[in-house]
Amino acid sequence: MHPCRVLFICTGNSARSILSEATLNHLGKGRFEAYSAGSKPTGQVNPHALEALATAGIPTHGLSSKSWDRFVGEDAPPLDIVVTVCDSAASEPCPVLFGDFVRTHWGLPDPAAATGSPVAIHAAFRQAHRLITQRLMALLDLPVETMRAEPLKRALDGIGALTAADDESAA
Incomplete structure (x- = not known):
């Protein structure tokens, strides 16, 4: 059985999808092989994302902002799961x-x-990474190797419904 291959997609591929890729790997x-990409990549990883990962003890070597074009076509790695991480509540278009x-x-x-002081920006990245980690821990608890597509989709959608409030109430 090959590792479950997961692609995280957002618009710029500089923060959320990068945090998700590195943390799941x-x-x-x-068990999992994670990738990230963007529909309009910025071309560079946000330094605050790299700092959040390093603070959590997660390696950052090799992370890059890239287009989703590399995940289509014959040479693309086969994917099992694709997760969009854009914020549709903020009317941000999801690829x-x-x-x-x-x-x-x-x-x-x-x-x-995020805008404001360096402390506020750091807090925004810390909060985003905490929620991403919470969701990834729930993913790791799933028996993805034996799940059929429909039950897996329902479980993944349920994980996506987890919020920062859920995280704080569990703390």
């Missing part, structure tokens, strides 16, 4: 990728859009 060693995989949406505010 770190936590899901062997759509077509293929034979399970799709889900785990919307969350873009910490790269």
Whole structure:
């Protein structure tokens, strides 16, 4: 059985999808292989995202902002799950990728859009990474290797419904 291959997509591929890719690769060693991409990549990883990962002890080597174009066509790695992480509540357009995989949406505010003091920006990235980690821990609890597409889709959609409030009430 190959690792479950997960692609995280957002618009810029500089923060949320990068945080998701690196964290799942770190936590899901062997079981999961994570990637990230953007519909309009910025071309660079947000330094605050790299700082959040480093603070959590998660390797950042090799992370890059890239187009989703590399995940279509004959040379693309086969995917099992595609997760959009844009914030549809903020009317941010979510990219759509077509293929034979399970799709889900785990919307969350873009910490790269945070403004204010360095402390406020750091807090936005910390909060985003905490929610991403919470959702990824729920993913790791799923028996993805034996799940059919429909039950997996329902479970993934349920994970996407987890909010920061859920995280804080569990703390």
